[in-house]
Structures are given as structure tokens and as C-alpha cells.
Amino acid sequence: xxxxxxxxxxxxxxxxxxxxxxxxxxxxxxxxxxxxxxxxxxxxxxxxxxxxxxxxxxxxxxxxxxxxxxxxxxxxxxxxxxxxxxxxxxxxxxxxxxxxxxxxxxxxxxxxxxxxxxxxxxxxxxxxxxxxxxxxxxxxxxxxxxxxxxxxxxxxxxxxxxxxxxxxxxxxxxxxxxxxxxxxxxxxxxxxxxxxxxxxxxxxxxxxxxxxxxxxxxxxxxxxxxxxxxxxxxxxxxxxxxxxxxxxxxxxxxxxxx
Amino acid sequence: xxxxxxxxxxxxxxxxxxxxxxxxxxxxxxxxxxxxxxxxxxxxxxxxxxxxxxxxxxxxxxxxxxxxxxxxxxxxxxxxxxxxxxxxxxxxxxxxxxxxxxxxxxxxxxxxxxxxxxxxxxxxxxxxxxxxxxxxxxxxxxxxxxxxxxxxxxxxxxxxxxxxxxxxxxxxxxxxxxxxxxxxxxxxxxxxxxxxxxxxxxxxxxxxxxxxxxxxxxxxxxxxxxxxxxxxxxxx
Amino acid sequence: xxxxxxxxxxxxxxxxxxxxxxxxxxxxxxxxxxxxxxxxxxxxxxxxxxxxxxxxxxxxxxxxxxxxxxxxxxxxxxxxxxxxxxxxxxxxxxxxxxxxxxxxxxxxxxxxxxxxxxxxxxxxxxxxxxxxxxxxxxxxxxxxxxxxxxxxxxxxxxxxxxxxxxxxxxxxxxxxxxxxxxxxxxxxxxxxxxxxxxxxxxxxxxxxxxxxxxxxxxxxxxxxxxxxxxxxxxxxx
Numbered sequence: 001x002x003x004x005x006x007x008x009x010x011x012x013x014x015x016x017x018x019x020x021x022x023x024x025x026x027x028x029x030x031x032x033x034x035x036x037x038x039x040x041x042x043x044x045x046x047x048x049x050x051x052x053x054x055x056x057x058x059x060x061x062x063x064x065x066x067x068x069x070x071x072x073x074x075x076x077x078x079x080x081x082x083x084x085x086x087x088x089x090x091x092x093x094x095x096x097x098x099x100x101x102x103x104x105x106x107x108x109x110x111x112x113x114x115x116x117x118x119x120x121x122x123x124x125x126x127x128x129x130x131x132x133x134x135x136x137x138x139x140x141x142x143x144x145x146x147x148x149x150x151x152x153x154x155x156x157x158x159x160x161x162x163x164x165x166x167x168x169x170x171x172x173x174x175x176x177x178x179x180x181x182x183x184x185x186x187x188x189x190x191x192x193x194x195x196x197x198x199x200x201x202x203x204x205x206x207x208x209x210x211x212x213x214x215x216x217x218x219x220x221x222x223x224x225x226x227x228x229x230x231x232x233x234x235x236x237x238x239x240x241x242x243x244x245x246x247x248x249x250x251x252x253x254x255x256x257x258x
Numbered sequence: 259x260x261x262x263x264x265x266x267x268x269x270x271x272x273x274x275x276x277x278x279x280x281x282x283x284x285x286x287x288x289x290x291x292x293x294x295x296x297x298x299x300x301x302x303x304x305x306x307x308x309x310x311x312x313x314x315x316x317x318x319x320x321x322x323x324x325x326x327x328x329x330x331x332x333x334x335x336x337x338x339x340x341x342x343x344x345x346x347x348x349x350x351x352x353x354x355x356x357x358x359x360x361x362x363x364x365x366x367x368x369x370x371x372x373x374x375x376x377x378x379x380x381x382x383x384x385x386x387x388x389x390x391x392x393x394x395x396x397x398x399x400x401x402x403x404x405x406x407x408x409x410x411x412x413x414x415x416x417x418x419x420x421x422x423x424x425x426x427x428x429x430x431x432x433x434x435x436x437x438x439x440x441x442x443x444x445x446x447x448x449x450x451x452x453x454x455x456x457x458x459x460x461x462x463x464x465x466x467x468x469x470x471x472x473x474x475x476x477x478x479x480x481x482x483x484x485x486x487x488x489x490x491x492x493x494x
Numbered sequence: 495x496x497x498x499x500x501x502x503x504x505x506x507x508x509x510x511x512x513x514x515x516x517x518x519x520x521x522x523x524x525x526x527x528x529x530x531x532x533x534x535x536x537x538x539x540x541x542x543x544x545x546x547x548x549x550x551x552x553x554x555x556x557x558x559x560x561x562x563x564x565x566x567x568x569x570x571x572x573x574x575x576x577x578x579x580x581x582x583x584x585x586x587x588x589x590x591x592x593x594x595x596x597x598x599x600x601x602x603x604x605x606x607x608x609x610x611x612x613x614x615x616x617x618x619x620x621x622x623x624x625x626x627x628x629x630x631x632x633x634x635x636x637x638x639x640x641x642x643x644x645x646x647x648x649x650x651x652x653x654x655x656x657x658x659x660x661x662x663x664x665x666x667x668x669x670x671x672x673x674x675x676x677x678x679x680x681x682x683x684x685x686x687x688x689x690x691x692x693x694x695x696x697x698x699x700x701x702x703x704x705x706x707x708x709x710x711x712x713x714x715x716x717x718x719x720x721x722x723x724x725x726x727x728x729x730x731x
Contacts, residue, residue, distance in 0.1 A: 082399070331709055343702065446580075457587075
């Protein structure tokens with residue numbers, strides 16, 4: 001399969017006694033937009049964070065473009081920090097709380113990874129950073145500090161920062177949950193644009209409308225397993241399981257188009 | 259001397275600063291040496307403190323344990339005991355020619371590094387976990403994150419505690435007079451004996467210390483206010 | 495030149511083997527204990543005087559009347575911004591000339607260390623009082639309490655709890671500071687150790703023993719402050 005970007009095989013994750021992921025198999029193809037739904041504690045954020053090893057899986061394998069991450073020695077998998085850093089530099093991630101660097105300007109935020117990690121030259125980094133800021137519509141804020149931006153603007157800068165690394169896949173971890181309602185739209189619009197540009201994306205969100213309109217595939221996680229998955233129309237309109245129905249009823253404020 | 263006579267004596271005490279001021283260059287030299295010991299101790303103490311802090315935060319247990327031990331030991335033992343140890347004991351243990359200056363700088367570098375280490379640690383730990391995650395997510399390793407993202411923010415928060423500790427250090431350096439290093443305190447003792455004017459000498463020296471330390475304190479307060487006003491713009 | 499230096503260094507390493515001999519320390523243990531008694535005694539006196547006068551001065555610094563506030567501020571600034579050793583020596587050598595009062599080593603050290611502790615703890619108390627939300631003052635006022643009633647019954651109980659770690663830290667500093675009394679020949683642990691070192695030519699063992707002694711006494715207290723800080727942070731959250 002040439003266009004398989006990320007593959008997870010039998011991924012388990014425990015925090016102490018608590019088993020959060022119980023054997024996840026997932027393949028994300030190039031250009032695909034996958035949205036993960038699930039109530040809090042279902043393991044969706046942990047799953048997302050395992051893809052770029054913000055959390056190290058307790059068991060299982062993760063592949064990027066068919067290459068398995070980590071080296072196996074006598075049945076145990078070992079991960080070197082340098083290998084994980086390299087991996088993370090190819091996978092963009094956007095967080096709920098932005099995590100912008102407050103001591104750097106917007107432009108410097110977007111340049112930082114290019115210079116420190118990718119060792120790009122300064123002028124190239126500036127060019128790339130400006131291009132990505134333009135893409136998220138914030139080029140005019142390049143010299144501001146993050147503290148002067150609105151939540152929605154911060155999140156778009158965070159997206160630009162990830163994009164500037166030329167990632168092969170982008171991970172979004174509840175990126176609109178900390179935003180005021182009126183600011184959610186601008187971030188979703190940016191993400192939709194990315195999807196239309198053919199970016200490979202894995203998204204954890206509560207925005208069912210976004211899932212319905214933008215996702216190629218929707219997963220429903222419950223208690224550490226993928227309970228249902230399918231194209232948005234099928235899964236959101238005709239859930240097969242009781243758990244999924246309950247979950248959708250919990251979001252009754254949202255009306256799916258008839 | 260009867261009580262009455264003594265009383266008269268007080269009334270009749272004539273302040274005489276001439277003896278002090280004619281030898282003011284002695285005190286000036288002492289002041290210079292006080293500043294010398296203080297700045298040398300800062301020069302070595304700050305990097306050493308950073309090393310201790312990072313070691314203490316390390317996940318490698320033996321390293322973190324030994325750093326903790328050094329920090330706690332030098333924080334819980336009196337600096338004067340440390341100074342005596344370095345001056346009188348160390349030269350027997352390792353064959354070096356110990357001078358008052360070396361002993362003083364050694365003692366106060368290590369002593370203050372233990373305190374600086376705790377300031378560094380506090381500063382580093384005060385940085386939001388999301389900053390580590392943000393750095394990690396763009397592929398930075400531990401040291402890159404520490405150097406580029408965490409420390410620049412932590413240092414800014416540490417500045418007030420940092421200045422306070424430096425002022426404490428300046429005050430503590432008076433102890434070096436006990437091992438005959440010619441700092442301001444030592445020169446004062448010397449001059450008091452020479453002139454038989456301890457009241458004037460020690461008062462002048464106290465005022466000199468006061469002015470020096472008061473000015474430093476005010477400057478640090480000013481910086482603190484400025485920092486507070488500019489706000490440590492943390493994300494969120 | 496370079497190799498000479500190297501050879502010298504090697505020779506130094508060879509002579510580094512020191513025969514640790516703590517026997518004389520154990521023999522002289524009673525002497526050291528006399529010193530420790532002196533240390534504990536001066537610590538208790540200074541910490542009690544310092545922390546109690548500090549509370550008074552700290553409250554005065556918060557007073558609305560400037561004739562109370564300014565002297566309190568001056569006291570704090572003077573004793574915070576001069577080294578303790580200078581204070582002790584000033585009280586020992588200069589103060590008697592000025593006042594005609596006979597000052598022995600103990601009194602000089604007590605004056606110096608207590609006043610220093612007073613100044614530092616006054617700032618701690620003040621910070622503690624200021625950390626209480628204005629709403630607490632208003633609540634006290636609203637049920638008809640006077641200033642001093644509100645201070646005593648509402649503000650101080652909470653403030654004191656909050657500053658407990660800082661006060662304990664101050665106490666640790668005072669305990670260490672007590673060694674400075676040896677400079678004016680007050681008998682405490684360090685001066686006894688120096689005596690033992692001079693008589694037996696064993697400064698390494700003598701000073702190491704004192705250092706360990708202080709560490710053993712203070713380390714549990716330092717740990718206690720960590721526990722205090724943690725529990726207070728939890729209960730405040």
C-alpha cells in the first residue's frame with residue numbers, strides 16, 4: 001500500500017493500573033481526514049498522542065510510511081530519543097491550549113522548529129514561516145507576541161508553526177475546546193482549508209458538524225477500543241451501537257442536516 | 259567607674275571621624291575586596307547552581323540523588339562552618355596552598371550555588387507543562403527544549419529571587435574576615451584596633467554596607483516592578 | 495613545564511590519603527555537646543525575641559498612622575540591609591561606648607541576631623497579612639469588628655498558617671546564624687570545634703563533625719518545611 005501514511009497495530013497504553021488503550025488497529029492513508037469522537041476518558045486523546053509518541057505505547061507497533069518506529073531487542077521495543085525527535089519533526093501537532101512560546105514573536109514561533117530541529121537557514125525559515133502565516137491569514141501579526149492575540153489567532157499560529165515543518169500528517173487535539181464560541185469558526189475554517197489542500201489529518205474534536213462535513217472517515221472510541229467507524233454520513237446518521245447513540249444524543253444541540 | 263561617672267562619660271563622648279576618614283582608603287580597599295569575592299562567587303556559583311538544578315531534576319536517580327544531597331547539605335550547614343572547613347581542613351586533605359581568597363571564593367561559590375540551584379529548579383518547574391509539549395511536538399529534544407524554550411522563560415521569573423540571593427551573598431561575605439581575607443569587615447576590625455575608635459569605625463562601616471545593600475535592594479525592587487508590569491505573558 | 499605540573503599533581507594525589515581519625519572527636523564529644531547547648535540556647539532566645547518583635551513591627555508597617563509606620567519601616571530597612579556580622583560586632587564594640595552599657599558576647603550576639611530576625615520576619619508577616627483577600631477585612635467590618643479584632647480573629651490566624659513555611663525557613667537561617675556568635679567569643683558549637691581542632695591538630699575531623707551535626711539537626715526540619723508547603727498548597731487550592 002503506497003499511500004498508507006500512519007499505521008497502528010495492536011497499540012496498548014496503560015497509566016499505572018489504568019488501561020486506556022486496549023489494542024488499537026488503525027491505518028490513515030495519505031490525504032485522508034480522520035476524525036475521532038468519543039466521550040472524555042474514552043482514550044481518543046491518548047491514541048492521538050501515541051501517534052507522535054507524546055505518550056509511549058505500552059505495547060504495539062506504530063509505522064510511518066511503512067517504517068516501524070523503535071528497535072526491537074529480545075521481544076521488547078526500545079525507542080531512542082533522537083529517533084522520536086525525528087519522527088515528531090515529521091508529524092505536526094496542535095494542542096487544546098496552543099502551547100505557543102510566549103517569549104517569541106509569532107514569526108519566531110513559526111521559525112523555531114525549522115531552525116533548531118530542521119537546521120534550515122534563517123532566510124529560508126523566514127520565507128517558510130511567512131508563507132504559512134499567510135496561509136492561516138495572520139501574516140500581519142508576524143511581529144506580535146502571542147499574548148496580544150485572541151484565542152483563535154493563537155490557535156492558527158500554532159497550526160502555522162506545525163505546518164512550517166512540512167509535516168506528513170497533522171494531529172489536532174481538541175483544538176477548539178478552549179476557545180470562546182465565536183472564535184471556533186475561524187480555526188475550523190483553517191482546518192477545512194487544509195483538508196481540501198490534501199493534508200493528511202487526524203483530529204480529535206467534539207465538533208460533530210465539522211466531522212460530518214470535512215472528515216473522510218469517523219471513528220468512535222469507547223473504553224479504549226474503536227467501537228465503530230465509517231464514512232460520516234453512515235456513522236453519524238445510523239449508529240449501530242447503543243453507546244454511540246447515547247453519545248450522539250449527548251450532543252443534541254447539534255442538528256445534523258436532514 | 260561609678261554609674262554617675264559613666265553617665266557623664268556618655269554625655270562627653272566626642273565623636274571623632276577624622277581618624278576614620280584619614281584612613282578611608284583602607285576601607286575602600288576592603289569594599290573593593292568585598293565586591294571581588296561576591297562577584298567571583300556569583301561567577302562560579304550561578305553556572306554551578308544551574309548544573310545542580312538540572313541534575314536534581316534528572317530522571318537518572320544516582321545523579322538526582324547526589325545533586326539533592328549536595329544542595330541540602332550546603333543549605334543546612336552554616337556558611338562559617340563551611341568556610342572553616344575549606345580554609346583549615348581542605349588543605350590537609352588535598353595538598354594545595356590555601357589562601358583566604360581561594361577558601362572564600364570556593365566556599366561562597368558552592369554555598370550560593372546550592373541556593374541558586376533551588377531558584378533554578380523552582381523557575382524551571384514553574385513553566386507550564388504545555389511548553390515542554392509544544393517543544394517536543396516540533397521535534398525538539400530535552401536540551402533543545404530546555405535551552406530554547408524553558409530556560410529563557412524561567413530565568414525571567416527567577417530574576418527577583420536571584421537578586422535577593424545575590425544580596426544575601428554580599429552580606430554573608432563578611433564572614434571571610436574571620437579567615438583574614440581583607441574585605442570591608444576585616445579592614446574595619448583592623449582600623450578599629452589601630453585608631454582606638456571602634457564606635458566611629460564600625461558605624462561608618464555599617465553605613466557603608468547599608469548604602470551598598472540598600473541601593474542593590476532598591477534596584478532589584480525596581481526591576482521586579484518592571485517585570486511585574488510587563489507581565490510574564492504566559493500563553494492561555 | 496607542562497609535565498612538571500603533571501608530576502606535581504600526581505605527587506599531590508599520592509599525598510591525598512588522609513587517615514581519618516574520629517577518635518579524638520568522640521573523646522571530645524562532651525566538649526562539643528557543651529557547644530551545642532550554647533548554640534541551642536542562643537537560637538531559642540533569638541528566635542523567640544526575633545519572631546515576636548517581628549510580628550509587632552510587621553503589623554506596625556501595615557499601620558495607617560505614619561508615625562508608627564515610618565519608624566517600623568526604618569527599623570526593618572536598617573537591619574535587613576546590613577550584614578548580621580556587622581550588627582553583632584557593632585553591638586559588641588561600638589554600642590557599649592555609645593551607651594555605657596556593658597555588653598557581653600552573649601548579649602551582643604542576641605541583639606544582632608534578634609534584630610536581624612525581627613527585620614526579616616516583619617517582612618514575612620507583612621506579606622502574609624497582605625496575602626489575605628480584602629473581602630476578609632470587609633467581612634470582619636460588616637459584622638461590626640474593630641481593626642484589631644479583625645486582625646486578631648480573622649486575618650492573623652489565616653496569615654500565620656500561610657507563612658508557616660517561610661517562618662520555619664527563617665528559623666533554620668537563625669540556627670545557622672548562631673555560629674556567628676563565635677566571632678565575639680560566645681561559646682557555641684563552632685567555637686568548641688575550633689578549640690578541639692587547635693588542641694588536637696585535627697581540623698578535618700572537627701569541622702566535618704560540626705557540619706554533619708548541623709546537617710543532622712536541620713535536615714529533618716527542612717523536610718518538614720517541604721511537607722508544610724505541600725499540605726498548605728493543597729489546602730489552599
